[in-house]
Amino acid sequence: MYFDCDIRKTLRAGKRAFHLDVRLQSNCQRTVILGPSGSGKSLTLKAMAGLVRPDAGYIRLDGRTVFDAGAGIDCPPQRREAAYVFQDYALFPHLTVRQNIGFALVRGWFNPAVAFRREAVDYWLETFQLGHLAHQYPNELSGGQRQRVALARALIAGPRLLLLDEPFSALDPDLRVTMRNELDGLQRRLRIPMVMITHDPADAAIFGDCIVRLREGALDTVEAKCREPGQASGAEGTAVGADAAIRIGRNRATGWQQDSS
Numbered sequence: 001m002y003f004d005c006d007i008r009k010t011l012r013a014g015k016r017a018f019h020l021d022v023r024l025q026s027n028c029q030r031t032v033i034l035g036p037s038g039s040g041k042s043l044t045l046k047a048m049a050g051l052v053r054p055d056a057g058y059i060r061l062d063g064r065t066v067f068d069a070g071a072g073i074d075c076p077p078q079r080r081e082a083a084y085v086f087q088d089y090a091l092f093p094h095l096t097v098r099q100n101i102g103f104a105l106v107r108g109w110f111n112p113a114v115a116f117r118r119e120a121v122d123y124w125l126e127t128f129q130l131g132h133l134a135h136q137y138p139n140e141l142s143g144g145q146r147q148r149v150a151l152a153r154a155l156i157a158g159p160r161l162l163l164l165d166e167p168f169s170a171l172d173p174d175l176r177v178t179m180r181n182e183l184d185g186l187q188r189r190l191r192i193p194m195v196m197i198t199h200d201p202a203d204a205a206i207f208g209d210c211i212v213r214l215r216e217g218a219l220d221t222v223e224a225k226c227r228e229p230g231q232a233s234g235a236e237g238t239a240v241g242a243d244a245a246i247r248i249g250r251n252r253a254t255g256w257q258q259d260s261s
C-alpha cells in the first residue's frame, strides 16, 4: 500500500466546527483527490505530510506508520519521506534556485551557500532544465520555472510519496498543458507514487488512476480506472483493478456543522 490512512480531526472557528473523517488506503501509483472547496482535501493531504496533526487515527505511508494517535507516534514531516508541493510552491524568496533545491539536503539551521554544489542538485537542475537559472531568485522566474524548482526541491530527498496540492492552478492555460505533460512523463519515468489535489478534470483524466471525491470532510465516491466490472464500490467497499486497489471507509455525516456547545 502506498498509503493507508484512517484519520479524524475537528477544527473550530468561532461557533462552527469542521469534522474530517477519512479512511482511505491505496496502492494506485496516481491518486487524485477531488471535491468542492472546503471539503477537506488539503487537510487530508497535509495530515499525510505531517503538516496537520489528526486528533485520532493512524497514517501509514509505504507500509511505515508515520502517525498513530493511540501508540503516540507522530513523525515530523522531514522524517515521513513524503514530499509536499504547495499550491503556491512556497519557494524561499531569499534563496537562489540552486539553494532552494539544495535546501532539502542541508541539516541544521544553515541555508545552503550560494555556491552550494552537490551532484544531486546538478542532476535535478539538469532534469528540469534549470541549469541556466541556477543563480536566479524565485521572483526572477516564470510560473512554470517556479513549479519546476518546487518539484526538484521535493524530489531531491528521494521521497517515497509525492503529495501535490493543485500543482497547476497558478499557471496559465498553455503552460498548464506543458507542465501537466512534463509531470506525467516524469512520474512514469521515476515511478514515484503521487497523490494530487485538483479542481481540473483534465488533471483527473491524466493522473486519476484512482479518483477520490471528498464531500464535507468525508469520502463521497471512489473510482479506480482499471476496476474490473462487478466489483464492489461505494461508501464501504473495495474497488480493485489490475494494478490498483483502493479501499474506502465510512462516510459519516460530517462537515461544517453548528457547534451546539
Ligand SMILES: Nc1ncnc2c1ncn2[C@@H]1O[C@H](COP(=O)(O)OP(=O)(O)OP(=O)(O)O)[C@@H](O)[C@H]1O
Binding pocket: 011, 012, 013, 018, 035, 036, 037, 038, 039, 040, 041, 042, 043, 044, 256
Ligand atoms: N485552522 C483552521 N481552523 C478552522 N477551520 C479550518 C482551518 N483550516 C481549515 N479549516 C476548514 O476546514 C475545511 C476544509 O479545509 P481544506 O483546506 O481541507 O479544504 P479544501 O477542500 O482543500 O478546499 P479548497 O479546494 O478551497 O482548497 C474548510 O471549511 C476550512 O475552512
